[in-house]
Amino acid sequence: MSENKGWRSETMAVHAGEAIDPATLASSPNLVMSVNFAPETLTGFSARDEKDYGGFVYGRVSSPTVKQLEDKLAALEGGEMALAFASGVAAAHALICGRLSAGDHLVLPEANYVGIAELARDTLPRFGIAVSYVDLNDLQAVADAIRPNTRMLWLETPANPTMKVCDIAALAELAHRKGVRDVAVDSTYATPIATQPLRLGADFVIHSLTKYIGGHGDAMGGAVIGRSKDLDALNLEASVHFGGVMSPFNAWLILRGAGTLPIRMRAHQEAAFAVAKFLEAHPAVTRVFYPGLASHPQHEIAKRQMRNFSGMMTFQTRAPGPQIAARMIRELEVIHYAVSLGHLRSLICWIGTDDIQQSTFRHDAAALARYRDFAGDGVFRLSVGIENGEDLIADLARVLG
Numbered sequence: 190m191s192e193n194k195g196w197r198s199e200t201m202a203v204h205a206g207e208a209i210d211p212a213t214l215a216s217s218p219n220l221v222m223s224v225n226f227a228p229e230t231l232t233g234f235s236a237r238d239e240k241d242y243g244g245f246v247y248g249r250v251s252s253p254t255v256k257q258l259e260d261k262l263a264a265l266e267g268g269e270m271a272l273a274f275a276s277g278v279a280a281a282h283a284l285i286c287g288r289l290s291a292g293d294h295l296v297l298p299e300a301n302y303v304g305i306a307e308l309a310r311d312t313l314p315r316f317g318i319a320v321s322y323v324d325l326n327d328l329q330a331v332a333d334a335i336r337p338n339t340r341m342l343w344l345e346t347p348a349n350p351t352m353k354v355c356d357i358a359a360l361a362e363l364a365h366r367k368g369v370r371d372v373a374v375d376s377t378y379a380t381p382i383a384t385q386p387l388r389l390g391a392d393f394v395i396h397s398l399t400k401y402i403g404g405h406g407d408a409m410g411g412a413v414i415g416r417s418k419d420l421d422a423l424n425l426e427a428s429v430h431f432g433g434v435m436s437p438f439n440a441w442l443i444l445r446g447a448g449t450l451p452i453r454m455r456a457h458q459e460a461a462f463a464v465a466k467f468l469e470a471h472p473a474v475t476r477v478f479y480p481g482l483a484s485h486p487q488h489e490i491a492k493r494q495m496r497n498f499s500g501m502m503t504f505q506t507r508a509p510g511p512q513i514a515a516r517m518i519r520e521l522e523v524i525h526y527a528v529s530l531g532h533l534r535s536l537i538c539w540i541g542t543d544d545i546q547q548s549t550f551r552h553d554a555a556a557l558a559r560y561r562d563f564a565g566d567g568v569f570r571l572s573v574g575i576e577n578g579e580d581l582i583a584d585l586a587r588v589l590g
């Protein structure tokens with residue numbers, strides 16, 4: 190169970206899930222790498238038997254440092270329980286394959302994180318799980334996509350890479366009213382500092398901890414947060430049988446990163462606002478999508494649903510993207526031209542529409558038109574770090590010409 194002592198998010202980020210170690214009186218979380226533990230009473234051999242035993246037995250079921258991170262995440266999201274996995278994609282795979290079976294139907298956004306989009310397109314159908322893709326900003330299209338066997342609606346907001354924001358409360362209400370059991374939200378871009386999807390009616394939240402929550406670009410991880418009864422079952426199947434659990438070392442690093450999440454998110458937002466306004470006014474830039482700007486098509490939803498607009502944005506340029514990208518690789522001094530996001534370092538990369546269509550989305554004509562509406566021939570995905578906004582602006586000004 191997560192702690193709920195009425196703490197604000199800044200206090201929870203530091204203290205939730207942590208306790209002074211009774212054995213050593215250590216104030217900071219201990220890193221416990223042991224994979225097995227010597228029980229004080231006789232337990233059965235299977236993970237199912239361990240469930241009735243309060244302590245730790247084997248690392249694939251649960252272990253102390255990972256558990257501290259899980260408890261912190263549950264508290265930050267206002268959920269009952271969290272489970273950590275080796276990566277964000279491992280968390281998504283655990284949730285989808287732990288909850289759905291052959292014959293079930295999943296509704297997914299028509300553009301979302303590539304790893305999950307490719308899992309849905311290339312792998313799930315092989316196991317008899319049907320998938321439909323919808324524009325989450327078209328509630329009628331979502332309603333029409335729901336079938337009697339639809340067991341899960343997957344949301345991602347703001348979405349990678351389109352920056353589209355969807356209305357979690359409205360979509361969760363619609364899905365549940367139409368009999369969909371699970372509404373899952375990939376909230377990696379928003380973080381619990383901006384949005385708490387469980388409070389808006391979602392059943393599960395998924396994070397890539399590799400991004401903002403870890404925040405330092407030095408550890409991969411993922412998590413699912415939700416109700417204890419659902420996550421206890423998921424623990425027995427997904428953690429124990431799929432096996433993609435988090436290393437205690439990564440949990441320790443991410444635990445350390447999570448303590449500063451609220452103040453980092455404030456710094457990300459401050460620098461991102463400055464950069465977004467600069468880009469919007471720059472003659473070489475044709476479009477900017479940042480949920481904090483009035484020009485964002487879902488700015489009204491973002492204002493309602495996000496307490497922090499985060500550090501993610503996309504922009505498009507008048508000159509061909511690959512040409513500017515080549516210049517960025519050579520000339521950027523502060524921002525790293527690299528994939529990933531949510532780190533304290535600013536990161537930028539070019540995502541060409543033809544490339545991502547071929548590798549991942551393979552949209553039909555109508556969906557492609559909607560994708561191009563946000564992405565044109567491609568977007569620069571910029572993850573604004575916690576550097577000074579003026580230094581980032583100077584870096585970008587040089588390569589934009």
Ligand SMILES: *Cc1c(COP(=O)(O)O)cnc(C)c1O
Nearest residue numbers: 276277278302349377397399410
């Ligand atoms: C990166 C990312 C993931 C996948 O996380 P990994 O830790 O890289 O496996 C999932 N969703 C979103 C929105 C992401 O940005």
